[in-house]
Amino acid sequence: MSIDANQRQDRSSIGSWLFRGALAIGLVSVLATVFNNRFQAICPSGLGNYRPGNESGVCRQAPKLSPKNTEVEQFVRKRVESPQYRREIINKLSGIIKIPSESYDDIGIIGQDTRWDVFFEIEDYIKANYPVVFQTVELDHANTHGLILTWKGSIPASEAKPILMLAHQDVVPVLADNVKDWTHPPYEGHYDGEIIWGRGATDDKGYLISIIESVDLLIKSGFKPKRTIVLAFGCDEEISGENCARPISNLLHERYGDDGIYLIMDEGSMGIQKEFDQSFAMVSVAEKGYLDVGINLTSSGGHASNPPDHNVIGILSEIVVELENRPFPGQVTSKNPMFGFLECAAAHAPESSFPTAIRNKLNKVSQGDNKAQKELAQILDNMRYYFKTSQSVGKINGGIKINAIPETASTLINLRLAVETSVSQVEEHYESLIRPIAEKHNMVFEGFHSQCGSAEKRKICLYGVDALEPAPVSPVDAESFRVLSGTIKSVLKPLDQDTELIVTPYLMPANTDTKFFWTLTKNIYRFTPINLVDNLNRAHTTDEFIRADEFVREPLFLASLILNADDVVGQ
Template sequence: MVYIPRWSITGALYVLSQLSQNHDYCPIGETIRPSDFQRDNSSVEFIVNDPSYRALSVDKLSGAIQHPTVTFDGDTLETINGTQFVKFHEFLRGEFPLTHETLSLEKINTYGLLYTWEGSDPSLKPLLLMAHQDVVPVGEETRGDWIYDPFSGFFDGENIWGRGSSDTKTMVIGQLQAVERLIQEGFKPSRTILLAYGFDEEIGGKMGAAFISEHLYERYGANGLYSLLDEGGTAMAVVGGTPIAQPAVGEKGVVNIKISLTTPGGHSSVPPDHTNIGIVSKLVSLIEDTPFRQIMDEHNPAFKYLQCIAQHTDEFTPEFKQKVFRSTWDPSAKKDVLDYADTVKELKYLVRTSQAVDIIHGGIKTNSLPELVTIDINHRISIESSVNETVHKIVDNVLSIANKFSLGLYHDNEALLEPTSNGYFNVTAPVSLEPARISPSSNEQWRIFAGSVKHIMEDYIYPNITRPSVVAPSITTGNTDTSHYWGLTENIYRYRLSTMHGVLEGHTHSVNEHTTIQNHLFLVAFNYEYIKSVDEYAKA
């Protein structure tokens, strides 16, 4: 063993702490505005502030919500409610006539929409803007809890209510409004612009985005797109006096695990000490009482976000800021940062794999012992982890309960414990996706994208805040259609520009889903300016 004097360790830590104080952990970046905006900003002013355009936008988004393009788990091309999608397509054609006259439209796998606005320079890689047409169902048992009918698209003067208002018809309509406005003003792109709208994102995208991406791959080849923008990210907000936006440059993985327990039946008058349902309840308790460990390395964009907060805001104390900066090499500081993240709902599941027991079935009669109980657990996998690691943890939980109650255990048709007279567990993972690779946040594509976000933030959303805004790369806890496009570009950004958190405030996938008309108009303005800035400044 080599002896290292204590003073040398202390001295090294002191040197590193001094370096951390002078390091630019989170470059603010440039605000990108199209050159014509700097000469005349009347077009963006019209989009954001004109009352007639506001009313028109309400009608368009409200009308889109009134088309219940719902998809259900297990839907196929034959069982999906195609009539509603066809009606929605007709609605879009009526609302955006210039877009449908100017852009070519291809129907991919019946209901997928791919619009192509051909640029004048075919040597330039296309820019892809994405969203999805489908929405999640509304539970009949909760329909009465909605303030307004979930498919009414009701506008109360500030908010537009209904399924899809937040996720994500606001993006479909916002992108099409931006394109319609550009065409109306005579804009002609040098770079091809693509708009792609799948129809089954809420159930995995295998019929919609998967087919569209294959079509694009055949046309443009591997890495054939300039960049891609889809839903995701976290709402922008003023944090410690500084406007912060959090587009996602990566997304967590996913695995759905199904666990079944088969046991002998019988009459309820002579029950075992623990019925099938009781044993599964103990398993659920064990799973929830043993959460996945916290994990965050320096490559996790959530760590970059915390560095941006520490460097550019007053949110943290000076002492905690130093802990954030030191956490890449100081285990004690890293533990404190992770413990902090665990107390903030928006951050908690950016630094650990989540687990949610979403479905349970069991029992058929009150005086008949249950013979089969099943549970379905949804996991969103930390970018530092994997599907195998996630499944392994759950199998260990099941193994513990199986041993306690002398039960067998199958995993993927392999017997880890032989079935007994008491019964057996079966564990499968029918749906899985590894975490996405992290998109670069230091190249031209990011510079123009982030700079365009800063433009709308500084000029329209937070015009009275003198501090420059910060666009901090982050990750999204949900999954998107972008998983089908990984081979087409490394520059994948997941961001629905908004000041309203889609899940925590906009109630995405829940009762009373809504968005504000002002956020929708900011989104239109962003798409309008982003398309122009990519066309003007991008060289790749």
């Protein structure tokens, strides 16, 4: 998640709209595939269906949905709104922030690398603060530090699929040199009466505490679920999720099977934002793909006094320049959930606030007009990476001594794949650009699936790391999305009280632990139920924070979602 939501300037200008521009964090860590258009019937001609106040069904909104068990709902609401509860939950978040559960790119195996031991402290802290929960749920461990809490419902999972809520215990490390730049120490959990400061406040310990709180409140209310409720907390979301998220997913898949989960909720998206003078609850229904590309060059070395015209560092530089000069094209298509957001904005935002240049392209884009799709991407250039594959050269190495001709040079490039593309298409693009450079310099070229096995001295070799296709797009016409949307509209408020809160599909440009759970359900939704500002509350950077007024109400939303999902069992 990554975005700047504080820029609120002239909405009449497309540039100032900026969509929070390059919004991607790297929480936000943001993938995607095919958006289901059935939920948003598109007008075949004219612009009428894209104007505010329409009755056409474009971005049709679910009605507010309140739990049928009003006694339990009122118990939860009364507790959440009490001053004592506010103090208690703020203290709980502050306390867990004080545990520096950092995950590192170079961390070793669980049980061998002692840096994992901090997660024992996290588990002990949760158990100490939620004794009623742990007296009620069944606790399973996945690879030691992955935690699965199961509150069994009265109806078997085969008849009423469980609801699954995800969060992660780990945080991005804070560099020692940067601690001095924090307003309050990153692991102090300081509360100033308005804001809770610290690493993990937003990403993702606030969400984790809110999830447990929602179950704790429901248990204390006397609620007995029909539908099983599962909470799962990973330990390494910030470093790919292989150590905890994957084992958690495997365990749950063994237990519930393909499509065995009713709904998955996880952190993500933009939360609640105001765009085009309209409040939106932005629910990410997909994520972009992911690929790290490695490029290795080898050649003969020698003394620097007799260099070749182009050594491996020079050739690698030529490759990097060629890649950056030939970026992936941008294109807005109806396959992208962001097109659904544009439809929602066109249909529900004040007409004067939604740029005509965007509105005029929507019908043609929906009909597959390639020219219009490219033109709309150009208009939306400030948010280009929601509509195109991004590439960023992140590491480069070459040479060991100034007077020696380098024998090797290498680079690693990070890519986030657009909804409409695939890993194989990215590989083909890179091979088509780099192969001619290899031929130009009389070097052997080895593509992505060559294993780099050639014994040739002069060669260029490509390989991929952590390849991940764009995520399947979760349906917005499913019962589970209607339940989620109805809960959002019932519990959460627009940023301006004189407007309606519009629920819209959105795209996560980074990746979450949900990438391991695709087989468990099609209904995967990433949504943080607060107004996220200033680069997603400065997650992953200095002075991460969360507003207390919004945080303390998260458990009410999550408890209401559980109750509403329980109400539809058997319908």
